[in-house]
Amino acid sequence: MKCLARLAPFCFLTIASYAQQTISLPIIVEGASQSSLPIQAANVKVEVNHEPVPVASATSLSDKHLQYVLINDARVHVKWPGGTDQQAQVAKELLKQVITPGSDIGTLINYGDGVFLDVENERDPKKLSSKIAADATSPTRLYDAIVTGVQRFAKQPASPDGRKVIFLVCDAMESESHVSLEDAVKALQKASLPIFVFVPSHLEKKKEGQSMRELAENSGGRVYFLPPNTKHLKFDSLKSDLADSFLLTLSLTSQKGLVPLSIAEPGSPQTPIHYPRQVFVP
Numbered sequence: 001m002k003c004l005a006r007l008a009p010f011c012f013l014t015i016a017s018y019a020q021q022t023i024s025l026p027i028i029v030e031g032a033s034q035s036s037l038p039i040q041a042a043n044v045k046v047e048v049n050h051e052p053v054p055v056a057s058a059t060s061l062s063d064k065h066l067q068y069v070l071i072n073d074a075r076v077h078v079k080w081p082g083g084t085d086q087q088a089q090v091a092k093e094l095l096k097q098v099i100t101p102g103s104d105i106g107t108l109i110n111y112g113d114g115v116f117l118d119v120e121n122e123r124d125p126k127k128l129s130s131k132i133a134a135d136a137t138s139p140t141r142l143y144d145a146i147v148t149g150v151q152r153f154a155k156q157p158a159s160p161d162g163r164k165v166i167f168l169v170c171d172a173m174e175s176e177s178h179v180s181l182e183d184a185v186k187a188l189q190k191a192s193l194p195i196f197v198f199v200p201s202h203l204e205k206k207k208e209g210q211s212m213r214e215l216a217e218n219s220g221g222r223v224y225f226l227p228p229n230t231k232h233l234k235f236d237s238l239k240s241d242l243a244d245s246f247l248l249t250l251s252l253t254s255q256k257g258l259v260p261l262s263i264a265e266p267g268s269p270q271t272p273i274h275y276p277r278q279v280f281v282p
Contacts, residue, residue, distance in 0.1 A: 020253045023281060025192045026061060026163065026245055027220060027263060028274040033062060033243040043267050046250060048279060049259040054251050061245040064163040066104040067156070069149045070095070070128060071168045074110035074136040079171035080200050081228040084134035090198055090230055091132050091169040095125040097235050098242075105162070107153070111145035112136020117152070142170060143177035146184040146195070146215075154191040163245070166195040166221075172208035181211055185218045189258060190280040194221035196238055201225040220276040241274075255281040 032039055041055040072091050080086040099106060101124055108119040108128040118131040149166060158164060166188070174181075188195055197216045203209035204225040216223040222241050226233065248263070261279040265271055 020251060021281070022056065022249055022251055023192075023279065024247050024249045025220070025261075025276065025279055026194055026247055028194075028222070028241050028244050029246060029265070030240075030244055030272040030274070032060075032246070032271075033240070039246055039265070041248075043265055044248065045264050045266055046248065047260075047262040048250065048252060048255055048281070050262075056249040056251050057247075059247045059249075061163045061247055062243045064161060065100065065159070066098075066106070066242075067153075067159055067162045067164045068099070068104065069107045069109060069153050069166045071109045071111065071145050071149050071166065071170070072132055073112070073140065073142070073170035073173075074116070074132070074134060075112040075138060075140055076134050076136065077138070078134070079173060079203070081202070082230070086230060087169065087171070088132050088134060090226065090233065092129045093230075093233055094167060094169065094198070094235060094238075095129050098238060099125040101125055105159070107149075108132070109145055109149045110136060111141055113139055113141065115141060115145045115148045121156070139176035140173050141177045142172075142174040143179050143181060143184045147179050147187045150184075150187040150191050150193055153193065163247070164191075164193055165242075166193050168195055168197045170197070170199060170212075172199045172203050172212045174208075174211070181215065185215055186258060186278075188215075188219035188221075189276045189278045192276070192280070193219065194274075194276075195219045196221050196241070197223040198226055199223065201227055217274065218277045220274055222274065250279075252281055257281060 039058045041058040044055050046053050078087045110116045119128045197212045199212050212223045258278045258280050263275045
């Protein structure tokens with residue numbers, strides 16, 4: 001188990017830029033994969049920093065292979081109804097049911113009292129699964145694990161036929177991280193990485209569940225509150241969200257740093273669109 005270096009003080013550098021530039025970000029349009037009408041760039045209305053910006057293209061990501069990081073809570077004592085066995089089972093089933101061997105490329109980060117890189121850039125999900133074990137102690141440095149995973153992942157070149165996502169399987173407990181929830185959200189937004197979070201359903205109405213919702217929704221990802229019995233878990237909601245994902249390409253001028261983002265499809269106002277609440281413009 002390779003322990004990653006302690007996090008340096010976390011900050012963001014804002015750089016002035018006024019030239020026109022193009023940025024891309026992933027979004028989820030619920031039900032798009034089941035619709036006979038594809039998403040059209042001209043039909044998507046985007047505001048960046050409260051100013052309308054043109055959408056150059058809207059490309060489906062449903063056929064792209066995954067470049068992913070799986071962040072796993074590896075503590076011996078977790079808050080799942082079935083304990084550590086259930087925690088490990090959810091993470092392993094995610095790898096088994098969602099990841100395509102030989103095509104998708106994954107990295108495994110386990111965390112507890114530290115943050116550990118156990119597998120990196122691996123095409124065989126079984127190798128990640130074999131490293132999922134409850135052998136870490138408290139405290140639980142959840143936000144450290146997310147920020148560390150994002151920083152390391154962002155440095156990896158994106159595959160031309162792939163898409164980057166982060167998966168998190170945890171009980172939402174957090175203590176003694178060197179960074180905050182806000183830092184974790186900003187790290188995801190800066191890297192344009194959606195996070196898909198799996199936590200037990202008894203936390204949904206609690207503070208921990210609300211934190212996971214804030215984390216996922218502000219990154220353009222989703223949180224899934226799993227039932228007490230996960231024996232026959234199928235990950236259908238995640239599969240639908242991955243199939244309903246698109247990459248928007250925006251043309252920007254006079255923007256800089258992390259700025260507010262708003263996306264809508266006026267022709268289908270009832271269609272939920274999931275997108276990061278801020279976008280990073282270098």
